[in-house]
Amino acid sequence: MNTAQTPSIEAQAAAERFARRVAVRLSAGSDDLPYDISERLRAARMQAVAKRKVVAPVLRTAPAIVSAGGAATLGRGGEGGGWLSALLSSIPLLALVAGLVMINIAQDEKNTNDVAEVDAALLTDDLPPSAYADPGFVQFLKTSAAQGR
Incomplete structure (x- = not known):
C-alpha cells in the first residue's frame, strides 16, 4: 500500500x-x-x-502469507489475542463435537428401543422362540404368504 x-x-x-x-x-x-x-x-x-x-477504518490486518522452507502458509498477520483468540475460535469446533455426541447417544437409544420391541414381540408371541430357528418355519411362512394372496 x-x-x-x-x-x-x-x-x-x-x-x-x-x-x-x-x-x-x-x-x-x-x-x-x-x-x-x-x-x-x-x-x-x-x-x-x-x-x-x-x-x-481498518480494524485488523488480513492474514499474512508466511514462507516456511519453500512452502507458503497463511499466518495470523500479527493478530494479537493469543490464548483468548485460540479459545474463542475453538468454540464452534466444541459445539460440533457436542452435537455429534448427542446425535450418537440418540441413535444408540433408538436402536436399543427397536431391539427391545422385537424381543418383546418374540416373547409375547404364541410360538416358542425355537420355532423361529427351525428351517421349516421359513418355508411355512413363504407358503402361507403365497396362499394368502
Whole structure:
C-alpha cells in the first residue's frame, strides 16, 4: 500500500470536521432562500451524500502469507489475542463435537428401543422362540404368504 497516496487518519478527521462546519454554515444561511432554490440545494446535498465515498477504518490486518522452507502458509498477520483468540475460535469446533455426541447417544437409544420391541414381540408371541430357528418355519411362512394372496 502506498502511504503517499493514502491520507492519514488525522487528515481524514480534519477533513470531516471542516465538512461539518461548512454544512452547518450552509444550513444556517438556507433559511432565507426562496423555496425553489432551497429544494435544488436539498437535492444537490442528497446527491452529494449518495456519492460520498465512505471509508471504513481498518480494524485488523488480513492474514499474512508466511514462507516456511519453500512452502507458503497463511499466518495470523500479527493478530494479537493469543490464548483468548485460540479459545474463542475453538468454540464452534466444541459445539460440533457436542452435537455429534448427542446425535450418537440418540441413535444408540433408538436402536436399543427397536431391539427391545422385537424381543418383546418374540416373547409375547404364541410360538416358542425355537420355532423361529427351525428351517421349516421359513418355508411355512413363504407358503402361507403365497396362499394368502
